[in-house]
Amino acid sequence: MSPILDISNLYKNYGSTEILKDINVSIEPGDFLVLVGPSGCGKSTLLNCIAGLEPITSGRIEIGGRDMTHVSPKDRDIAMVFQSYALYPTMSVAKNITFGMKVRGVDAATQEAKLNEVARQLQIEPLLNRRPGQLSGGQRQRVAMGRALVRDPKLFLFDEPLSNLDAKLRVEMRMEIKKLHHNLGATMVYVTHDQIEAMTLATKIVVMKGGVVQQIGSPSEIYNTPANLFVADFMGSPAMNLIPARARSNGNGTEIEIARDNDAPIVLRDVHARNLPEDVILGLRPEDIAQAGFRAGEDVQQAACMIDMVEPAGADTYVVSNLGGKQVTARLHAETAARPGEMLDLAFDLGKVSYFAPDSGERLN
Amino acid sequence: MTDLALSPPLSRPWGRLALRWLLFTLLGVFALFYLMPLFVMVTTSLKSLEEIRTGSLIAFPREVTFEAWKTAWSGACTGIQCEGLRPYFWNSVVLAIPAVLISTFVGAMNGYVIAQWRFRGANLIFSLLLFGCFIPFQVVLLPMARMLGILGLAGSIPGLIFVHVIYGIGFTTLFFRNYYVTIPSELVKAAKVDGAGFFRIFWSIFLPLSLPIVVVTVIWQFTQIWNDFLFGVSFSQAGTQPVTVALNNIVNSTTGVKEYNVDMAAAIIAALPTLIVYVVAGKYFIRGLTAGSVKG
Numbered sequence: 001m002s003p004i005l006d007i008s009n010l011y012k013n014y015g016s017t018e019i020l021k022d023i024n025v026s027i028e029p030g031d032f033l034v035l036v037g038p039s040g041c042g043k044s045t046l047l048n049c050i051a052g053l054e055p056i057t058s059g060r061i062e063i064g065g066r067d068m069t070h071v072s073p074k075d076r077d078i079a080m081v082f083q084s085y086a087l088y089p090t091m092s093v094a095k096n097i098t099f100g101m102k103v104r105g106v107d108a109a110t111q112e113a114k115l116n117e118v119a120r121q122l123q124i125e126p127l128l129n130r131r132p133g134q135l136s137g138g139q140r141q142r143v144a145m146g147r148a149l150v151r152d153p154k155l156f157l158f159d160e161p162l163s164n165l166d167a168k169l170r171v172e173m174r175m176e177i178k179k180l181h182h183n184l185g186a187t188m189v190y191v192t193h194d195q196i197e198a199m200t201l202a203t204k205i206v207v208m209k210g211g212v213v214q215q216i217g218s219p220s221e222i223y224n225t226p227a228n229l230f231v232a233d234f235m236g237s238p239a240m241n242l243i244p245a246r247a248r249s250n251g252n253g254t255e256i257e258i259a260r261d262n263d264a265p266i267v268l269r270d271v272h273a274r275n276l277p278e279d280v281i282l283g284l285r286p287e288d289i290a291q292a293g294f295r296a297g298e299d300v301q302q303a304a305c306m307i308d309m310v311e312p313a314g315a316d317t318y319v320v321s322n323l324g325g326k327q328v329t330a331r332l333h334a335e336t337a338a339r340p341g342e343m344l345d346l347a348f349d350l351g352k353v354s355y356f357a358p359d360s361g362e363r364l365n
Numbered sequence: 366m367t368d369l370a371l372s373p374p375l376s377r378p379w380g381r382l383a384l385r386w387l388l389f390t391l392l393g394v395f396a397l398f399y400l401m402p403l404f405v406m407v408t409t410s411l412k413s414l415e416e417i418r419t420g421s422l423i424a425f426p427r428e429v430t431f432e433a434w435k436t437a438w439s440g441a442c443t444g445i446q447c448e449g450l451r452p453y454f455w456n457s458v459v460l461a462i463p464a465v466l467i468s469t470f471v472g473a474m475n476g477y478v479i480a481q482w483r484f485r486g487a488n489l490i491f492s493l494l495l496f497g498c499f500i501p502f503q504v505v506l507l508p509m510a511r512m513l514g515i516l517g518l519a520g521s522i523p524g525l526i527f528v529h530v531i532y533g534i535g536f537t538t539l540f541f542r543n544y545y546v547t548i549p550s551e552l553v554k555a556a557k558v559d560g561a562g563f564f565r566i567f568w569s570i571f572l573p574l575s576l577p578i579v580v581v582t583v584i585w586q587f588t589q590i591w592n593d594f595l596f597g598v599s600f601s602q603a604g605t606q607p608v609t610v611a612l613n614n615i616v617n618s619t620t621g622v623k624e625y626n627v628d629m630a631a632a633i634i635a636a637l638p639t640l641i642v643y644v645v646a647g648k649y650f651i652r653g654l655t656a657g658s659v660k661g
């Protein structure tokens with residue numbers, strides 16, 4: 001199947017500042033693409049470029065197999081939810097939601113039916129006659145969603161559509177969006193700062209930094225094999241442990257040595273790693289460091305570590321130990337006997353390990 | 366709140382009350398000062414010539430008569446004709462209404478384009494329009510007369526409308542542009558995605574938002590155009606003079622006894638429309654001048 005959205009070599013400058021650099025992204029019909037990245041990295045700008053609301057400096061945008069680079073927004077067959085909502089202040093909620101249909105000449109009965117359906121999904125039925133100024137932030141955000149959802153476009157563009165909702169409503173709306181994606185087979189591009197949203201909704205994640213794409217991949221690729229230190233650090237909460245270490249080739253495998261302040265270094269044997277440089281950054285997610293005896297597998301290696309801090313978090317308990325000059329977090333079960341200031345045997349699951357070059361930050365394995 | 370400890374508790378309300386009275390007295394004095402001429406005008410217009418000659422300037426009329434008003438409206442002589450202000454008043458009405466509406470509408474369009482559809486050179490065009498606001502009337506008189514001649518509008522009311530529209534566009538554009546730049550540009554973007562075009566966005570989204578600034582612009586333009594004398598006297602002829610020119614003629618062309626009561630009545634009649642506009646819409650005028658950005 002041909003991609004529904006195909007962005008190639010897109011550059012976007014504001015004046016002389018480059019905001020987006022050489023963006024290449026392509027998504028298939030039915031894909032759910034999530035854009036993540038730190039504030040100011042150009043996510044909203046990219047959405048605006050896809051929508052045709054900002055002219056691009058160079059490159060090419062295809063939607064549904066057609067070159068849309070110079071096509072006006074209304075002919076791109078897209079619907080968009082803006083980060084700032086952009087509700088029409090003088091229109092009622094109902095009018096806001098139906099404006100697009102009215103402009104496009106949809107008949108009144110269909111407008112009414114769509115409006116009611118969307119109002120029910122978004123739980124805004126009692127608000128339909130209010131003006132945007134009389135709504136709370138979260139209510140406005142749902143109206144903004146409604147304005148997009150009544151349409152049936154080739155491509156939905158969502159710019160942080162749930163950022164202003166309370167935790168419960170956010171989970172409900174997330175489910176609604178997921179359902180919508182399933183039922184309509186709609187294709188979406190979705191910006192979020194919420195890691196859980198990104199992981200649960202996406203079929204494909206794009207991680208950006210400073211206008212440059214860092215990695216494109218499925219949620220599990222991004223999570224398990226981050227392409228560089230930035231992605232490793234950015235995705236996941238709590239973040240991946242990134243521990244400076246020394247690698248030594250040794251027979252059929254590599255010895256990884258992690259220095260410690262007041263103790264002998266930890267030495268782990270990784271039988272899969274080959275050809276590592278001497279200095280590496282070892283990346284292990286907190287859940288891949290467990291209490292000894294609670295993790296089995298051929299790649300699990302144990303070492304006794306001094307526990308500096310214990311943080312119970314309900315279902316799990318996080319413990320922190322100082323390894324290689326870094327605060328390393330391990331995720332233990334809730335009933336762990338770990339005490340601050342005591343030694344504890346930790347199990348490191350090297351089957352999940354990532355290695356990065358300290359200078360370039362690129363992934364090595 | 367350091368002064369709480371220093372001043373005895375009772376002196377605070379007293380001090381405040383005294384201050385308030387002082388303020389009101391001062392305001393009252395100013396108001397009286399400004400109302401004085403109006404008072405003299407109204408009372409004089411209601412007196413007979415006889416009484417004006419014998420009585421004091423600031424006395425109430427002993428006998429109220431509307432004769433002077435009647436004469437001013439339909440009998441006073443402007444040069445050789447003696448039809449009063451009436452025909453010229455209507456000239457002003459048919460002149461001012463279209464001129465106000467057209468210049469307001471054009472200003473709204475200009476402001477919308479300059480503020481929300483930024484194009485190459487938008488700032489330059491805006492600066493030039495602003496420059497137009499500050500060109501003194503006198504400078505444009507001769508070129509404008511020539512222009513009206515070429516267009517075949519010389520001496521006609523459409524010609525005057527044309528002049529006022531052209532001269533007003535600078536101001537009306539400035540008003541609307543400054544109002545529309547405070548409206549977030551995402552509104553236009555959202556409407557574009559919704560499929561609306563240039564005019565649709567203007568009609569459905571921007572115009573409904575514009576009531577305060579429309580009121581400001583209409584009041585401003587109406588006052589300017591109604592009160593204009595220079596353009597009126599320069600670009601009109603016998604039958605097309607606006608009320609300000611006629612008023613001047615009435616006051617200046619009376620031979621023999623000066624009919625102060627008629628002059629006063631005529632002046633009040635000529636000023637009445639702008640007065641009414643302020644009274645009716647003044648509230649919105651203030652509100653419009655201070656109206657800021659729109660929160661979505």
Ligand SMILES: Nc1ncnc2c1ncn2[C@@H]1O[C@H](COP(=O)(O)OP(=O)(O)OP(=O)(O)O)[C@@H](O)[C@H]1O
Pocket residue numbers: 014019037038039040041042043044045046083
């Ligand atoms: N109109 C503009 N003119 C100049 N620079 C701009 C303009 N709009 C955005 N920028 C810059 O472009 C960069 C990217 O902005 P953008 O809004 O795309 O960030 P974002 O990734 O959406 O951030 P956030 O997560 O905070 O919404 C920012 O550095 C911003 O300052």
Ligand SMILES: [Mg+2]
Pocket residue numbers: 043044045083159
């Ligand atoms: Mg953004």
